Amino acid sequence: MRLILAPMEGLADHFLRRLITAQGGFDWVVSEFVRVVDRPLPDSVFHRVCPELLNQGTTVSGTPVRVQLLGNHLDAMAANAQKAIELGSHGVDLNFGCPSKTVNRSQGGAILLREPETLFRVVRSVRQALPAEVVVSAKMRLGYDDASLMIENAQAIESAGATELTVHARTKAQGYAPPAHWDQLADLAEHIRLPLIANGDIWTPDDYRRCTSIVGTEDVMLGRGAIRNPDLAFRIRQSSTADTTSWHQLAPLIGEFWQEVRLSMPERYCAGRLKQWLNHLRQVHPEAEQLWQRVRGEADIQRLDNDLRSAAKLAA
Ligand SMILES: Cc1cc2nc3c(=O)[nH]c(=O)nc-3n(C[C@H](O)[C@H](O)[C@H](O)COP(=O)(O)O)c2cc1C
Incomplete structure (x- = not known):
């Protein structure tokens, strides 16, 4: 069983990657994407997206981080893949799933799923630029408009x-x-030999069991489920029957996150960053909904501090 924390641009930043991987259970993490246009990027870009590179490429709890690249320029993708590895990334992941209009307009992300030949060339260019022992993984969706090229795309990436x-x-x-179409992954698995990692709508250990039995793989990538329940991977490994992280466990994590954000971000961004996470948490935790209602209109840092302190006391 391999459990991977998904790349989530603007959401699974290094604060949440650190906090979530500290709950245990993850084999590795994929970073938010580094956008590659037509040239090698400076180290500072890699360090901004993936500060873990300054910590031997691991989160504080020791989970390896793999840098994700997004682009289609063959030489630039190869050069930036080499740079990511030099800087300490544990392999390189290639993004063929991003749905953003801006990214797709410049022929990056999911739009490439219309062109299996381009997928082939991008993957081959990166593969050839790196030593054989370095992992080159790819991440795609079932297709762009539909899944008619799903198998061809996956086979292009494999070959x-x-x-x-x-x-x-x-x-x-x-x-x-919703829903995620796990049945289509089962179909795909019959047509490829390279290891398939299933992703989409795994919110609970029970979803993990259902998804893996349908797809026929034990390996999954967890995204929003781990944002809402940071110990999801740990509970999957324990074969837990609990669907959510307890509030007793979650409340101190919110406090910890808030302290980290306050120490590292300009004050004007702190409240927004907290509310973004709370907005996810409140989907499944009634206590987070209450906290959200208290802080949603609040921008004053001292008052937010007080609100979080009293929430932590109530949970203790
Ligand atoms: C806010 C957000 C940002 C995302 N950013 C990326 C990204 O940078 N690279 C990528 O390959 N996928 C990205 N994704 C897709 C996720 O990695 C994942 O495939 C998707 O959320 C489905 O998995 P889930 O249902 O477990 O969340 C993003 C998803 C979200 C919600």
Whole structure:
């Protein structure tokens, strides 16, 4: 069983990667994407997206982090993959799933799922630029408008030499609308030999059991489920029957997150960052909903401090 924390640009930043991986259970983490246009990027870009590179490429709790690259320029992708590895990334992941209009307009992310030949060339260029023992993984969706090229795309990635493939079980057109189509991953698994990592809508240990039995793999990538329940991977490994992280466990983590954010971000961004996470947490934790109601209109740092302190006291 391999459990991976998903790349989530603007959400699973290094604060949450640190906090979530500290709960245990994850084998590795994929960073938010580094956008590659047509040239090698300076070290500072890699360090901004993935500060863990300054810590031997691991989170504080020791979980390896793999830098994700997004782009289609063959030489630039190869050069930046080399740079990521030099800086300490544990392998390189290639993004073929991003649905953003801006990214797709410049021929990056999910739009490439219309062109299996381009996928092949990008993966091969990165593969050839790196020593054989370095992992080159890819992440895609079922397709762009539909899943008609799903198998061709995955086979292009495989024949270009990728080590493993994560598939978010939706097309770009399906966005994030439930359900995730795990059955299509089962179909795909019959047509490829490279290890398949299933992704999409695994919110609970029970979802893990259902997804893996349908797809026929034990390896999954967890995204929003781990944002809402940071110990999801740990509970999956324990075969837990609990669907959520207890509030007793979660409240101190929110306090810890707030302290980290306050220490590292300009004051004007702190409240927004906290509210973004609370907005996810309140989907499944009634206590987070109450906290959210208290802090949603609040921008004053001292008052937010007080609100969080009293929430932590109530949970203790
Ligand atoms: C806010 C947000 C940002 C994301 N950013 C990325 C990204 O940078 N790279 C990527 O490959 N996928 C990205 N994704 C997709 C996730 O990695 C994952 O495939 C998707 O959320 C489905 O998994 P889940 O249902 O477990 O969340 C993002 C998803 C969200 C919600």
